[in-house]
Amino acid sequence: xxxxxxxxxILFSVSAPVMGQxxxxxxxxxxxxxxxxxxxxxxxxxxxxIRCLTCQSQSIADSDASMAGDMRSQIRERIMVGEEPExxxxxxxxxxxxxxxxxxxxxxxxxxxxxxxxxxxxxGLLLLRGRIRRKRK
Amino acid sequence: xxxLLIWLPLGLFLGFFALFxxxxxxxxxxxxxxxxxxxxLPAFSLPAAASDRPGLVSTELATGKPRLLNIFASWCLxxxxxxxxxxxxxxxxxxxxxxxxxxxxPDVDRFLARYGNPYSRIGLDARSGVQIALGSSGVxxxxxxxxxxxxxxxxxxxxxxxxxxxxxQRLKDAx
Numbered sequence: 001x002x003x004x005x006x007x008x009x010i011l012f013s014v015s016a017p018v019m020g021q022x023x024x025x026x027x028x029x030x031x032x033x034x035x036x037x038x039x040x041x042x043x044x045x046x047x048x049x050i051r052c053l054t055c056q057s058q059s060i061a062d063s064d065a066s067m068a069g070d071m072r073s074q075i076r077e078r079i080m081v082g083e084e085p086e087x088x089x090x091x092x093x094x095x096x097x098x099x100x101x102x103x104x105x106x107x108x109x110x111x112x113x114x115x116x117x118x119x120x121x122x123x124g125l126l127l128l129r130g131r132i133r134r135k136r137k
Numbered sequence: 138x139x140x141l142l143i144w145l146p147l148g149l150f151l152g153f154f155a156l157f158x159x160x161x162x163x164x165x166x167x168x169x170x171x172x173x174x175x176x177x178l179p180a181f182s183l184p185a186a187a188s189d190r191p192g193l194v195s196t197e198l199a200t201g202k203p204r205l206l207n208i209f210a211s212w213c214l215x216x217x218x219x220x221x222x223x224x225x226x227x228x229x230x231x232x233x234x235x236x237x238x239x240x241x242x243p244d245v246d247r248f249l250a251r252y253g254n255p256y257s258r259i260g261l262d263a264r265s266g267v268q269i270a271l272g273s274s275g276v277x278x279x280x281x282x283x284x285x286x287x288x289x290x291x292x293x294x295x296x297x298x299x300x301x302x303x304x305x306q307r308l309k310d311a312x
Contacts (some may be wrong), residue, residue: 022212022239027264053169053274067240067275070265095272112242 022066030069030077037082043076046085049102050092059102122137138180170295171291172281178206178286181258186237187245193234193260199286203311206280206302207235207256208268211248213276217293220252226254226301231308235259236275238268279304289310 009073047126060072062092078088092100104110180194181248185192207223209216222306227233235256238243245259262268272282274293281290281304290307294298 022210023244024239024263026243055168056169067265067268070239071269073264074266074269092269093172095172095270096169096274099169 022087024066026066026069027073029073032076034076034080039079040076043079043083045070046079046088047072047075051100051102053100054098068108168293170293171274171275171288173272174288174291176288178282178288179267181267182269183236183262183267186235186240186242186259186261187254187256188242190259191252192290193236193258195286197258198282199232199284201284202232203284204282205231205233205308206282207233207266208238208271208278208280209235210238210272210276211244212238212240213238215247215295216277217252219277220255220296222296223255224253224300226296226304229298229305231305232257235276236267237289238262238308240267281311283306302307 034043044061046089048059050060050071052058052060052065052071053070054062054067055063060068060075075085075088077086087103089103093105098105098107104113106114176196180195183192198206205226209212209219223233233255235258237259240261240263242261245261250258260267273280273291277295279292279296280288281292284287289311292304296304
């Protein structure tokens with residue numbers, strides 16, 4: 001019992017405030033949808049394929065980091081004034097590299113990735129042909 | 138052919154094993170560098186972030202003399218740890234401008250009063266817009282800008298005491 005009390009006391013003693021995120025409220029369109037559903041759909045589709053710089057395995061649509069919120073707001077504001085999502089993606093890639101986009105590009109290093117489905121189908125056809133031939137015998 | 142194929146699963150297993158082992162032994166580098174290094178600064182104009190320093194316009198960074206552009210925030214702990222090194226650089230005659238990310242003027246004033254003020258100008262980037270335009274992914278970060286307003290070097294993370302000579306050299310090379 002005494003150990004339990006001590007443990008609880010330790011738990012509460014170390015809960016000092018942690019500074020690391022801005023105290024400023026989120027940007028206007030960080031968590032607010034565009035009123036036009038067509039534009040919002042466009043923005044959402046883009047946000048789901050842009051990687052968060054703070055939480056690197058999340059998209060900015062999923063992340064709660066303040067920088068992801070700022071990026072969401074910027075994307076929505078730019079789409080509202082008529083910018084195309086792919087133009088914004090290119091703008092971001094120019095700054096952060098291919099890394100920032102979850103959408104694979106036509107970069108030569110990714111050619112094996114694009115070729116993989118065709119290679120696998122070809123392999124499957126070869127296997128199938130072997131099977132059929134053996135059955136005929 | 139068939140005899141060789143029997144070794145394929147083992148080969149694949151060993152291949153994957155080596156891949157995972159190397160991933161465990163040498164974890165990924167998670168530092169995201171700006172792709173704008175070597176290019177001209179994007180144009181921006183920011184209001185003043187502190188009471189006793191002017192704001193920052195991108196053209197003011199192309200003055201014919203290399204400058205240091207520091208990205209910081211009053212809410213960022215490593216930025217406080219970096220402050221003595223920036224003061225040392227300022228004492229060496231380096232001109233340092235800054236962009237305060239997602240900050241408020243009273244907070245910046247308090248931060249500068251507490252940790253010292255090595256900056257000539259401080260722009261307020263309340264929604265990280267300029268930070269994103271710079272290809273910066275966090276605070277603190279520092280950019281060495283040459284006299285023509287071109288980014289020649291990006292330092293991700295705080296400048297430690299043993300980074301100071303390197304930063305000075307970069308500024309000298311940018312001349």
